[in-house]
Amino acid sequence: MTLYENVIGPRSRTAGGELVAILAGSLLLTLSAKVAVPFFPVPMSMQTLAVISLGLFLGPVRGAAAVLAYLAQGAAGLPVFAGTPQQGIGLAYMAGPTGGFLIGFVLQAYVAGWLFHRGAGRSLWSAVAAALVAGAALYPAGLLWLGYVVGFDKPLLAMGLFPFIPGDIMKAALAALLFVAGSRIRTKREEI
Numbered sequence: 366m367t368l369y370e371n372v373i374g375p376r377s378r379t380a381g382g383e384l385v386a387i388l389a390g391s392l393l394l395t396l397s398a399k400v401a402v403p404f405f406p407v408p409m410s411m412q413t414l415a416v417i418s419l420g421l422f423l424g425p426v427r428g429a430a431a432v433l434a435y436l437a438q439g440a441a442g443l444p445v446f447a448g449t450p451q452q453g454i455g456l457a458y459m460a461g462p463t464g465g466f467l468i469g470f471v472l473q474a475y476v477a478g479w480l481f482h483r484g485a486g487r488s489l490w491s492a493v494a495a496a497l498v499a500g501a502a503l504y505p506a507g508l509l510w511l512g513y514v515v516g517f518d519k520p521l522l523a524m525g526l527f528p529f530i531p532g533d534i535m536k537a538a539l540a541a542l543l544f545v546a547g548s549r550i551r552t553k554r555e556e557i
């Protein structure tokens with residue numbers, strides 16, 4: 366059972382409630398995209414923290430659905446991505462250097478939710494390890510797409526991986542810490 370399911374309870378889950386949770390997740394992802402450090406060709410934002418947190422809190426399916434809703438909003442031309450509308454919007458933006466990372470967010474949310482659903486969040490250390498694995502799930506699609514867009518003869522790892530590793534480690538650890546703290550608060554409330 367996900368933390369989301371524990372918080373809202375089994376009887377209060379409705380189709381409308383599920384839709385609200387997914388749309389709220391996509392809004393959180395939009396807000397996290399707007400907290401960014403300008404970086405080229407891929408901006409450094411708080412999105413990985415939000416994506417991993419969505420997977421942890423909502424579970425693999427809802428977390429991935431929230432990311433897909435975010436991507437659909439962006440594809441429709443809403444300025445939800447980091448650097449939009451200044452750097453373009455819609456499918457043109459998604460076809461740029463960050464497109465693979467945007468798609469990788471879906472896998473990242475799913476992996477985070479799947480690992481925690483399998484019990485990886487029972488201790489802080491297992492939660493951090495699982496969040497780090499989920500954080501790494503972003504890079505294959507992101508780097509492949511980046512190579513396709515800018516050319517595989519470019520220093521892809523220097524452009525799309527190495528500068529982001531320290532921040533992504535901190536964001537994954539923070540997401541795991543928030544999840545474990547939220548789980549413990551919920552457990553203590555149930556004991557009272």
